Amino acid sequence: MFDLGWQEIFVIGTxxxxxxxxxxxxxxxNKVGKVFGKIKQISREFYDQINEAAEMEEINNLKNDLSEHTSLDSYKIDPRSRVEKRNSGKFNEKK
Structure with a gap:
């Protein structure tokens, strides 16, 4: 965490x-250990919350993209009229 070697720890202890x-x-x-433990816990919780928020944002973006691309709005996609339009001239010519 603070990149301390054994020599630095020995000097601090002395x-x-x-x-x-x-x-x-x-x-x-004991108090120093508790403080460092609390700092570690807070940083872990913060990291988890940031990751959760990023995942939720990504999921919402994917959901919006998926709903845009799979929308079956009858005004945008009308397969029956497309088929009738393509085949209208073909069936009339044979009669």
């Missing part, structure tokens, strides 16, 4: 031991 003291050091590390 400074914390000197500043806080050996008695309160476990409490400090």
């Amino acid at each position: 400074v914390a031991l000197i500043v806080v003291g050996p008695k309160d050091l476990p409490k400090l590390f």
Whole structure:
């Protein structure tokens, strides 16, 4: 997360031991761990919400595209009139 190596962690631990003291050091590390856990949880929830919103937007776009392309509006598509129009001259000529 912060790209810390073992040397940096050792230096931070040593400074914390000197500043806080050996008695309160476990409490400090416990609080720091809880804070980092909470930050991780919040970032995960934020990431999940962003992905969910993006998926919903994509699904709505696909739904709209599909409904536009599969619309059977009688004013736009009238197969009966098309067939009658194509065949009107063919059947009249044979009689």
